[in-house]
Amino acid sequence: MSDEVLLEVKQLVKYFDVFSRGVFTRKKVGEVHAVDGVSFAIKRGETFGLVGESGCGKTTTAKVILNLEDATSGTVNFEGRDVFELLKSGKRSDILQIRRGMQMVFQNPYLSLDPRMTVFDILSEPFIIHGHIGRSDWTARVYELLTKVGLEPYHAERYPHEFSGGQRQRIAIARALAVEPKFIAADEPVSSLDVSIRAQILNLMMELQRDQKISYLYISHDLSSVRQISHRVAVMYLGEIVELANTDSLFEHPLHPYTQALISAIPIPDPETKRQRIILPGEVPSPLNPPPACRFHPRCPYAQEICRTVKPVFEQVDTDHFVACHFWKKFA
Amino acid sequence: MSQLTEEQTAPPKRVHRQRSATQWAVAWRRFKRNKSGVAGLAIVIAFVVFAIFGPLFAPYPPRSTESLLQGQAGQPPSWKHPFGTEINGIDVFSDSIWGARNDLWIGVAATAIATLIGLAVGALAGYSRGVIGGILLGIIQFFFVIPTLLLILLFSRVFQVLVYQGFGVNLIVLILGLFGWPGISFVIRGEIFRVRELEFIQAEKALGAGNLRILFRHIVPNVLTPVIVLASLLVAGNILTEVVLFFLGFGPANVATWGELIEEGVQYVSVYPWVALFPGLLVVTLVLGFNLLGDGLADALNPRLRE
Numbered sequence: 001m002s003d004e005v006l007l008e009v010k011q012l013v014k015y016f017d018v019f020s021r022g023v024f025t026r027k028k029v030g031e032v033h034a035v036d037g038v039s040f041a042i043k044r045g046e047t048f049g050l051v052g053e054s055g056c057g058k059t060t061t062a063k064v065i066l067n068l069e070d071a072t073s074g075t076v077n078f079e080g081r082d083v084f085e086l087l088k089s090g091k092r093s094d095i096l097q098i099r100r101g102m103q104m105v106f107q108n109p110y111l112s113l114d115p116r117m118t119v120f121d122i123l124s125e126p127f128i129i130h131g132h133i134g135r136s137d138w139t140a141r142v143y144e145l146l147t148k149v150g151l152e153p154y155h156a157e158r159y160p161h162e163f164s165g166g167q168r169q170r171i172a173i174a175r176a177l178a179v180e181p182k183f184i185a186a187d188e189p190v191s192s193l194d195v196s197i198r199a200q201i202l203n204l205m206m207e208l209q210r211d212q213k214i215s216y217l218y219i220s221h222d223l224s225s226v227r228q229i230s231h232r233v234a235v236m237y238l239g240e241i242v243e244l245a246n247t248d249s250l251f252e253h254p255l256h257p258y259t260q261a262l263i264s265a266i267p268i269p270d271p272e273t274k275r276q277r278i279i280l281p282g283e284v285p286s287p288l289n290p291p292p293a294c295r296f297h298p299r300c301p302y303a304q305e306i307c308r309t310v311k312p313v314f315e316q317v318d319t320d321h322f323v324a325c326h327f328w329k330k331f332a
Numbered sequence: 333m334s335q336l337t338e339e340q341t342a343p344p345k346r347v348h349r350q351r352s353a354t355q356w357a358v359a360w361r362r363f364k365r366n367k368s369g370v371a372g373l374a375i376v377i378a379f380v381v382f383a384i385f386g387p388l389f390a391p392y393p394p395r396s397t398e399s400l401l402q403g404q405a406g407q408p409p410s411w412k413h414p415f416g417t418e419i420n421g422i423d424v425f426s427d428s429i430w431g432a433r434n435d436l437w438i439g440v441a442a443t444a445i446a447t448l449i450g451l452a453v454g455a456l457a458g459y460s461r462g463v464i465g466g467i468l469l470g471i472i473q474f475f476f477v478i479p480t481l482l483l484i485l486l487f488s489r490v491f492q493v494l495v496y497q498g499f500g501v502n503l504i505v506l507i508l509g510l511f512g513w514p515g516i517s518f519v520i521r522g523e524i525f526r527v528r529e530l531e532f533i534q535a536e537k538a539l540g541a542g543n544l545r546i547l548f549r550h551i552v553p554n555v556l557t558p559v560i561v562l563a564s565l566l567v568a569g570n571i572l573t574e575v576v577l578f579f580l581g582f583g584p585a586n587v588a589t590w591g592e593l594i595e596e597g598v599q600y601v602s603v604y605p606w607v608a609l610f611p612g613l614l615v616v617t618l619v620l621g622f623n624l625l626g627d628g629l630a631d632a633l634n635p636r637l638r639e
Contacts, residue, residue, distance in 0.1 A: 063534070125539065125541075175539075
């Protein structure tokens with residue numbers, strides 16, 4: 001890991017419009033605030049964890065960064081170049097260059113591979129699109145990719161439905177690696193897998209990072225795996241980042257009440273240890289209509305009047321620790 | 333030693349293990365276990381063979397009134413005329429064979445045209461968002477509400493000159509093809525809505541694949557199964573439409589089809605019942621065959637019924 005910034009996300013916003021449909025008209029009746037002003041930077045060779053409950057905008061953040069969804073506003077810089085600008089109006093060669101640099105591994109390996117293609121076709125597809133590998137080298141490269149992710153060359157002639165979930169996720173990782181990317185957004189890559197398979201996939205990802213200096217955006221709601229794999233972690237709540245810190249600092253000294261509640265919910269594999277679970281009251285409010293000021297205030301055990309009226313600043317509290325809470329000093 | 337280094341430097345050959353079963357092969361295995369589906373396929377194949385090779389053995393040319401001159405009009409079934417003859421001396425057996433050819437041509441060719449148009453329009457309507465998608469949907473809905481049969485009745489009068497020049501059957505093919513596609517388009521459009529949000533399509537986008545590549549190499553192959561089923565049912569529907577058309581007397585004159593025979597037979601059904609009976613049975617059998625085939629395909633291709 002170096003200090004050089006590879007990917008910089010600035011004030012990313014994604015609202016989904018909600019329409020009511022008449023016979024001939026479509027009237028916009030509201031917006032889902034899926035991602036609301038998210039900023040962070042990922043360094044070369046770093047794993048950046050992004051955690052939060054279901055529906056807090058983690059996946060949308062990743063999809064918007066790769067422009068699989070259009071951003072409402074905000075910018076993403078990859079190696080100093082404006083991703084959205086280039087993908088929208090750049091030359092085909094620029095677009096391909098951006099696409100080669102950033103890849104994504106999806107949550108559900110049962111949906112992320114084309115069921116009508118053999119593994120060989122799936123893995124050589126990137127070679128067709130980018131033309132960076134001559135046709136005569138395809139076989140060698142496909143076998144190399146399969147070996148790299150822990151599969152065998154003869155698997156190339158099979159179809160996705162013949163593999164287990166873990167094997168499919170390996171194929172999905174191999175497809176991402178086929179373009180030699182510098183950055184991979186991994187959207188809950190292990191959450192649909194067996195617990196025994198999870199560690200294998202995470203180890204594979206870490207190995208690849210060591211060998212090829214790949215940066216990851218690792219999205220998960222599973223805090224133990226985030227702790228295991230990430231260098232830095234950001235915590236999201238209702239489309240906003242509420243705390244961002246290096247992994248040790250975040251897990252040892254969580255400053256935001258929401259982070260504290262999340263960490264208190266991690267199961268401890270020791271029946272003797274007494275846990276102090278912080279139970280948050282209520283449900284996550286609707287992102288259609290997020291609460292004003294601090295979005296966490298309706299569920300926060302420490303909420304005061306100021307939390308309902310003034311939005312907390314996302315401030316730096318330590319060398320590598322940021323938090324958005326009026327009362328962080330109370331917890332420091 | 334030298335052998336070892338050679339192995340290391342030579343480019344690896346593609347491992348030629350047995351290529352594993354494609355989804356189509358799996359579907360075929362499932363289809364074979366379905367008795368009614370296989371029966372449908374057998375009926376369809378039998379009729380196709382009958383249509384292709386039958387004319388070699390047909391005793392008389394189409395619409396030939398030769399038997400009339402031999403005093404053989406209106407004869408019941410016999411060894412000479414297995415399906416009998418009608419009032420003008422036309423041999424029903426011969427014309428049934430020629431009719432099989434015309435009816436299958438109408439059914440299959442019109443379905444091919446309708447399927448291609450339906451696939452293209454449905455795919456574009458499903459994949460384009462915004463105004464273009466809306467316009468295409470409007471076009472599909474417009475064609476969907478046009479009563480095809482009335483149009484054919486209209487066109488076969490309007491283009492009577494063409495019909496007399498022997499274009500009759502192909503006129504029916506064109507009209508059935510050009511107006512029969514909206515049903516297929518609707519299904520394709522819906523299927524594409526489902527498939528285009530799947531993660532493997534997003535993965536393709538992330539790889540930088542162009543829209544045409546995504547649409548035709550990844551989306552369309554994944555929505556083809558319902559099209560195959562619909563197409564086999566559409567063939568049956570088109571054959572029935574042909575019969576109705578001739579039965580109502582709107583068919584081009586002097587073309588040997590089952591519908592024409594049935595129309596003629598019905599006029600004298602109390603005297604010469606065999607004239608309508610045999611072609612009627614053929615229509616029922618073939619349409620049943622296509623329907624059984626379609627049902628069998630629907631079951632075999634349904635991913636939720638995996639063994």
